[in-house]
Amino acid sequence: MNFISHRTAAAPVAATASLSLMLMASPVPTALAEGEVFDSGHVDAFYVTAPDGELTLSLKEDITGSGVVHPGNDVTLKVTEEAWNDATERIDGIGTPTYYLPQTQDSSLLWPGWDTQPAQSAGYKDVDLEFVEVTGPGDIFVFETAGFGDIQPVTVEGALDLVSGDVINQAYPAHRHVNWAFTDPGIYTMTVQAVSNGDASNQVTYTWDVGDGEMAPQDADDAEHSTDDTGDTGDSDDAVLGDASPNPQSPSDAGGESHVSSGSAPGVANGPAAAASAKGTHKPKETKDRSNRKERTDRKDRKERRAERTAHTSPSAENVDTVAATGYYDSGQSLLPWGIGILGLGMLVLGLAVARLALARGRD
Numbered sequence: 001m002n003f004i005s006h007r008t009a010a011a012p013v014a015a016t017a018s019l020s021l022m023l024m025a026s027p028v029p030t031a032l033a034e035g036e037v038f039d040s041g042h043v044d045a046f047y048v049t050a051p052d053g054e055l056t057l058s059l060k061e062d063i064t065g066s067g068v069v070h071p072g073n074d075v076t077l078k079v080t081e082e083a084w085n086d087a088t089e090r091i092d093g094i095g096t097p098t099y100y101l102p103q104t105q106d107s108s109l110l111w112p113g114w115d116t117q118p119a120q121s122a123g124y125k126d127v128d129l130e131f132v133e134v135t136g137p138g139d140i141f142v143f144e145t146a147g148f149g150d151i152q153p154v155t156v157e158g159a160l161d162l163v164s165g166d167v168i169n170q171a172y173p174a175h176r177h178v179n180w181a182f183t184d185p186g187i188y189t190m191t192v193q194a195v196s197n198g199d200a201s202n203q204v205t206y207t208w209d210v211g212d213g214e215m216a217p218q219d220a221d222d223a224e225h226s227t228d229d230t231g232d233t234g235d236s237d238d239a240v241l242g243d244a245s246p247n248p249q250s251p252s253d254a255g256g257e258s259h260v261s262s263g264s265a266p267g268v269a270n271g272p273a274a275a276a277s278a279k280g281t282h283k284p285k286e287t288k289d290r291s292n293r294k295e296r297t298d299r300k301d302r303k304e305r306r307a308e309r310t311a312h313t314s315p316s317a318e319n320v321d322t323v324a325a326t327g328y329y330d331s332g333q334s335l336l337p338w339g340i341g342i343l344g345l346g347m348l349v350l351g352l353a354v355a356r357l358a359l360a361r362g363r364d
Helices: 006-025 117-122 220-224 271-275 285-309 320-326 336-363
Strands: 041-049 056-061 068-070 076-079 098-101 110-115 127-135 140-145 151-153 167-170 175-177 179-182 186-196 204-210 257-259
Touching: 041 117, 041 127, 041 186, 056 186, 056 204, 076 110, 098 110
Parallel strands: 041 110, 076 204
Antiparallel strands: 041 056, 056 068, 098 179, 110 175, 127 167, 127 186, 140 151, 140 179, 175 257, 186 204
16 A cells, blocks of 8 residues: 655645645736727727617727627727827826827727717716726826817816716717826726616726836835725815816817717617626715725825926927827917017008008098
8 A cells, every 4th residue: 555645745735725825916917808909990988878778888989890889898999009199298187198099080099989879869868977997007087178278177076087986977968089098008997887867877897908018017105005995095185186177068069079970870779789788786976985085196196206206307399299189288488479469560550551541542
């Protein structure tokens, strides 16, 4: 009879247990969504419909066809390296270069937006897009460029950054595009549900693959203050990016690209039915306030530390073309003297013309 030493037999077991503990303790990277990857073209990421009267959230794209509908959690929204842009560095509330997707279409980049028009047939006109959970290696900003380059938030909270618990209110049926910006490369996710008339749609987790590089490691300060949804938050920071308040939307949609299409949108009849899943639970927003304030406070701290690290570095030359695309440009010089000079020259020319006309009439 063969006997196996207890010590010898225990060694592989101990090694296996140690390996299992190591694997459990190791951070698991966020996986890409299975399915197609879209890196350019028109996408209505938040496509709100109501087949058979049931509020439904999915995704619609005009890349593989016209009005092709997907469940949303089966595709990856790719933000390429071409989106890297220093135009956002001069925007108050962002202050850093980002991977930037403008609200006006750039054929080389992804053009994401949302469309709530199909849901109005079932009486869903005022729709909230609730961001149940937002994850990623960096900050996300979403905002509009209004007339004269004014930067406006689109969330109900009135901040430019987008965090878990934020809400975008689409007060009337619209097809709309805004600016998106991501500070760091890596995988971001947004778990979103549509809410209207007290009804909540299914929840969809959207995956964004930003940049081509690896996620940069956090420094000691960033690691210590990394976003955490647990624990007390201390003093609240209700408006990290300033006292901006959400602007009420009107059908003119002065802040962003609003498109009103005639007739029903392509793919409404059969696409959303395949995309529908179990309805999400509509939890009161007040239960998320603590983690929301904590996340905003941590992000503010990271921005302040980033500003301190770059305070003594000379800014790179500003790309006027890309800045113009955001509708925001600051030359660093006052244009008032130029305006006064041009106005004075115009008045002089007008005066000479009037005098010449008076002389001509006097001769007659």
